[in-house]
Amino acid sequence: MENIILEMRGITKTFPGVKALDSVNLKVREGEIHALVGENGAGKSTLMKVLSGVYPFGSYDGDILFNGETVAFSGITDSEEKGIIIIHQELALVPLLSIAENLFLGNENVENGVINWPKTYARTQTLLEMVGLKESPSTLLGQLGVGKQQLVEIAKALAKDVKLLILDEPTSALQENDSAKLLDLLLEFKAQGISSILITHKLNEISRVADSITVIRDGASVSTLDCHAQSISEEDIIRDMVGRDMANRYPQRESHLGKILMEVSSWNVWHPEALDRQMIHDIAFNVRAGEIVGIAGLMGSGRTELAMSLFGQSYGKNIQGEVRLRGESADLSSVPKAIKSGLAYVTEDRKELGLILEETIQINTTLANLDRVSSRGVINENIERQVSEDYRQALNIRTPSVFQKVMNLSGGNQQKVVLSKWLYSQPDVLILDEPTRGIDVGAKFEIYNIINQLADDGKGVVMISSEMPELLGMCDRIYVMNEGRFVGELDQADASQEKIMSMIVKA
Amino acid sequence: MATTKETTSTVQSAPSVTHYLKTHVRDYGMLIALVVIMGMFEFLTDGTLMRPVNLTNLFLQNSYIIIMAIGMLLVIVAGHIDLSVGSVAGFIGALAAVMSVNYDLPTILVVPVCLVVGLIIGGLQGYWIAYWKIPAFIVTLAGMLVFRGLTLALLEGQSVGPFPKSFQLLSTGFIPDVFGVGRPNVTALVLGVLAASAIVFLAARSRAQSLKYGIQDEPFSFFLVKNALIAAAIIYLSYLLSTYRGLPNVLITMAVLIAIYTFITNSTTIGRRIYALGGNVKAAKLSGINTERLTFLTFANMGMLAALAGLIFAARLNTATPKAGFAFELDVIAAVFIGGASMTGGVGKVIGAVIGAFIMGVMNNGMSILGIGIDWQQVIKGLVLLAAVVFDVYNKQKAR
Ligand SMILES: Nc1ncnc2c1ncn2[C@@H]1O[C@H](COP(=O)(O)OP(=O)(O)OP(=O)(O)O)[C@@H](O)[C@H]1O
Ligand SMILES: [Mg+2]
Numbered sequence: 001m002e003n004i005i006l007e008m009r010g011i012t013k014t015f016p017g018v019k020a021l022d023s024v025n026l027k028v029r030e031g032e033i034h035a036l037v038g039e040n041g042a043g044k045s046t047l048m049k050v051l052s053g054v055y056p057f058g059s060y061d062g063d064i065l066f067n068g069e070t071v072a073f074s075g076i077t078d079s080e081e082k083g084i085i086i087i088h089q090e091l092a093l094v095p096l097l098s099i100a101e102n103l104f105l106g107n108e109n110v111e112n113g114v115i116n117w118p119k120t121y122a123r124t125q126t127l128l129e130m131v132g133l134k135e136s137p138s139t140l141l142g143q144l145g146v147g148k149q150q151l152v153e154i155a156k157a158l159a160k161d162v163k164l165l166i167l168d169e170p171t172s173a174l175q176e177n178d179s180a181k182l183l184d185l186l187l188e189f190k191a192q193g194i195s196s197i198l199i200t201h202k203l204n205e206i207s208r209v210a211d212s213i214t215v216i217r218d219g220a221s222v223s224t225l226d227c228h229a230q231s232i233s234e235e236d237i238i239r240d241m242v243g244r245d246m247a248n249r250y251p252q253r254e255s256h257l258g259k260i261l262m263e264v265s266s267w268n269v270w271h272p273e274a275l276d277r278q279m280i281h282d283i284a285f286n287v288r289a290g291e292i293v294g295i296a297g298l299m300g301s302g303r304t305e306l307a308m309s310l311f312g313q314s315y316g317k318n319i320q321g322e323v324r325l326r327g328e329s330a331d332l333s334s335v336p337k338a339i340k341s342g343l344a345y346v347t348e349d350r351k352e353l354g355l356i357l358e359e360t361i362q363i364n365t366t367l368a369n370l371d372r373v374s375s376r377g378v379i380n381e382n383i384e385r386q387v388s389e390d391y392r393q394a395l396n397i398r399t400p401s402v403f404q405k406v407m408n409l410s411g412g413n414q415q416k417v418v419l420s421k422w423l424y425s426q427p428d429v430l431i432l433d434e435p436t437r438g439i440d441v442g443a444k445f446e447i448y449n450i451i452n453q454l455a456d457d458g459k460g461v462v463m464i465s466s467e468m469p470e471l472l473g474m475c476d477r478i479y480v481m482n483e484g485r486f487v488g489e490l491d492q493a494d495a496s497q498e499k500i501m502s503m504i505v506k507a
Numbered sequence: 508m509a510t511t512k513e514t515t516s517t518v519q520s521a522p523s524v525t526h527y528l529k530t531h532v533r534d535y536g537m538l539i540a541l542v543v544i545m546g547m548f549e550f551l552t553d554g555t556l557m558r559p560v561n562l563t564n565l566f567l568q569n570s571y572i573i574i575m576a577i578g579m580l581l582v583i584v585a586g587h588i589d590l591s592v593g594s595v596a597g598f599i600g601a602l603a604a605v606m607s608v609n610y611d612l613p614t615i616l617v618v619p620v621c622l623v624v625g626l627i628i629g630g631l632q633g634y635w636i637a638y639w640k641i642p643a644f645i646v647t648l649a650g651m652l653v654f655r656g657l658t659l660a661l662l663e664g665q666s667v668g669p670f671p672k673s674f675q676l677l678s679t680g681f682i683p684d685v686f687g688v689g690r691p692n693v694t695a696l697v698l699g700v701l702a703a704s705a706i707v708f709l710a711a712r713s714r715a716q717s718l719k720y721g722i723q724d725e726p727f728s729f730f731l732v733k734n735a736l737i738a739a740a741i742i743y744l745s746y747l748l749s750t751y752r753g754l755p756n757v758l759i760t761m762a763v764l765i766a767i768y769t770f771i772t773n774s775t776t777i778g779r780r781i782y783a784l785g786g787n788v789k790a791a792k793l794s795g796i797n798t799e800r801l802t803f804l805t806f807a808n809m810g811m812l813a814a815l816a817g818l819i820f821a822a823r824l825n826t827a828t829p830k831a832g833f834a835f836e837l838d839v840i841a842a843v844f845i846g847g848a849s850m851t852g853g854v855g856k857v858i859g860a861v862i863g864a865f866i867m868g869v870m871n872n873g874m875s876i877l878g879i880g881i882d883w884q885q886v887i888k889g890l891v892l893l894a895a896v897v898f899d900v901y902n903k904q905k906a907r
Contacts, residue, residue, distance in 0.1 A: 016530050314792070314793060335792060335793060335794075335795045336795040338795075352787075352789060355787065356787045356853065357787065358786045358854060359783070359786055367779075367783055367794045368794040370780070371776065374775075377775050378776075379774050382716055425795075
């Protein structure tokens with residue numbers, strides 16, 4: 001029998017009105033990669049917060065044994081001292097500090113009370129190389145996209161003396177090849193004897209790296225699977241996660257294409273600060289009624305910048321080009337105008353740009369279309385409540401009521417609230433930026449159904465996604481984007497992952 | 508799906524009073540604190556605090572702080588701060604004095620002109636903050652200096668007064684007894700009973716509605732006791748006031764303002780959007796909210812309320828002095844934070860700010876009656892502010 005590095009026994013954690021964990025058990029062997037899976041809101045993040053002392057000893061029931069001894073952490077510093085490092089689902093970095101400063105925040109390279117900068121930069125350089133991030137250590141963190149920030153988080157964990165590394169959905173914001181690099185990294189750690197717990201909704205990653213799997217459903221651990229003792233298919237995991245079989249990952253749809261709804265031509269955008277840097281070059285594309293159009297591309301290829309510059313010029317300066325909606329030239333110069341013209345944009349960064357975290361589900365749901373639940377400027381709260389309740393049920397947002405603060409929802413459920421908000425704005429063209437980031441397989445299927453429904457209703461959908469299988473499974477047409485340009489266009493029939501990649505590489 | 512339903516029902520089937528109170532301490536904590544503080548001073552001052560004369564004074568003394576606290580609440584919820592309100596109030600008082608005393612202009616003209624000037628002052632400051640993105644702290648700090656200086660200039664360093672009778676009514680006037688009894692003032696009693704019934708009626712209606720949608724977690728017994736107490740308190744206060752000179756005009760002004768702004772913050776799209784803006788500007792902007800215009804309006808509104816407060820204060824003193832409004836902003840801001848607003852914006856209630864202002868007011872008044880010097884009054888007020896915010900933060904952390 002190998003060493004058990006971590007054992008969590010009968011962990012129970014309740015929040016006012018919600019039992020998030022109900023005597024959950026978890027056993028991690030030394031030097032293994034242990035996958036923790038479950039639907040959105042199942043309690044994975046909560047369990048890890050209990051483990052790392054974010055929820056201190058005493059605020060939960062149950063025991064935690066680390067290396068055989070019972071531990072009682074009263075804060076995250078206690079657990080870090082033991083070598084338990086957690087990388088949270090929601091990033092925790094300081095945007096105005098440089099990468100190097102972020103990496104060693106609270107863990108500075110100090111000599112006689114003074115920070116040794118050359119050493120800090122040198123170490124940062126090696127750590128960045130380890131995680132495969134090509135940025136200068138002095139780059140401000142805020143200038144990086146979410147994906148790159150995630151890599152910085154991982155590098156930050158490496159800067160400490162880590163025995164058990166917990167990664168809460170580390171790859172949800174990453175490109176496939178970057179995810180692969182990260183998983184290789186985990187395998188490397190494993191070779192060095194570092195154990196890790198990996199939370200992910202991407203099941204293919206699990207079959208690639210995991211040694212064992214614990215499945216959590218509705219706050220209880222339902223099974224632990226040993227990947228070496230038995231052969232485990234993704235279907236097996238899904239069955240345990242959702243409690244039923246799922247035949248298809250992508251719902252079938254027969255597309256009925258109508259007239260062109262939105263047509264963008266010679267769209268050019270410059271960087272908001274560095275005014276001589278052109279971010280979007282001469283892009284042209286169109287979306288038909290009833291069509292789902294995908295935009296594929298690598299991280300940093302400018303997809304989000306394109307979407308946000310279209311949506312009320314929320315990104316960039318000196319924007320030039322024309323947008324025609326239903327054949328007529330449209331004025332999209334501000335967000336209210338864009339919304340009025342029938343555009344909606346579901347952001348990839350829900351926490352920063354999508355939600356008012358301190359407010360309830362109800363308030364977030366109607367925010368982009370308050371006029372629809374009010375007359376003469378007075379909100380009818382009953383209608384509002386009904387509307388948000390309807391979306392809660394339609395999208396299956398796991399929470400007791402629409403009065404729950406969005407802050408208290410699990411990541412995936414937060415994403416559904418953002419979706420609700422934009423569905424309720426009743427757009428003609430919906431731009432979705434990574435709409436299923438951090439969402440479990442079952443919920444993904446539900447969201448795909450909603451997207452399909454929108455298309456069936458004659459709306460146009462633009463879908464930006466880093467998950468190529470998702471684009472291939474959902475879209476009628478896919479544009480391929482690279483470095484601010486569209487470098488190709490593929491119909492569903494002849495699109496494939498290889499073709500997309502080769503277009504990107506050739507460009 | 509099934510599990511979601513289950514949790515929903517377990518939450519709602521057991522609304523025990525203690526559990527409810529525990530999860531809502533933040534909502535009721537300051538009200539309870541106010542009652543406790545009043546009880547304490549009532550005891551310490553041998554009943555002087557609640558004597559009709561003193562009670563009337565209490566309202567008159569604090570009306571301008573309360574009026575400004577309402578505006579400040581919106582500013583703070585929007586994620587800003589306004590340091591200039593004291594100076595603006597003083598400046599408007601001076602302006603009113605110059606207009607009424609030096610130029611003999613009629614009150615009916617002076618009051619609206621002053622309010623508009625306040626609106627413009629607030630708008631000017633809001634313009635820099637909203638459209639130029641200059642931090643409110645800096646813009647209003649500048650405003651504080653500018654209007655303090657302008658007050659001095661306008662009054663030429665002298666006090667100007669007295670005001671004509673019609674102007675004094677703004678503060679020292681009372682609602683006459685239409686029933687002709689005089690003492691007790693029956694109008695005051697009737698209005699008190701009406702206000703109490705309106706509050707109970709509205710509470711019952713909103714409860715019935717939320718029951719219909721199955722989302723009521725307030726236990727019925729709690730609801731009953733709470734509303735009975737509130738109604739009783741209002742009627743009792745109006746009875747006390749009726750045995751003196753009845754309801755002061757400012758009390759009515761205040762009550763109307765509180766009602767209007769409570770409605771705006773709770774039920775209108777503008778109110779909702781201000782909270783959204785304070786909660787997360789970027790997300791609000793991307794949701795199609797015109798954040799700049801809202802910020803601008805919030806400050807314009809603050810300027811107008813500061814002007815109103817300035818008028819009432821001048822009317823109460825019956826002269827405009829160069830020092831009028833000095834350091835008011837501190838009491839106002841303290842009241843809003845005692846009332847539970849958050850420094851980072853997005854959180855806070857009108858009624859909380861009003862309660863916060865009353866807590867400050869009762870302490871000022873009570874300590875003055877007790878003969879505690881201004882030095883120790885400051886110390887105690889400072890500690891109370893700190894304690895209130897610590898209480899808030901503590902509760903927030905416990906809720907995790
Ligand atoms: N502070 C809180 N207050 C109230 N409820 C909470 C709080 N934090 C989490 N919850 C609830 O606990 C449950 C578990 O949440 P958790 O974040 O652990 O889910 P998760 O498994 O990580 O989901 P996801 O895959 O979406 O990230 C959810 O129902 C969530 O709404
Ligand atoms: Mg999670």
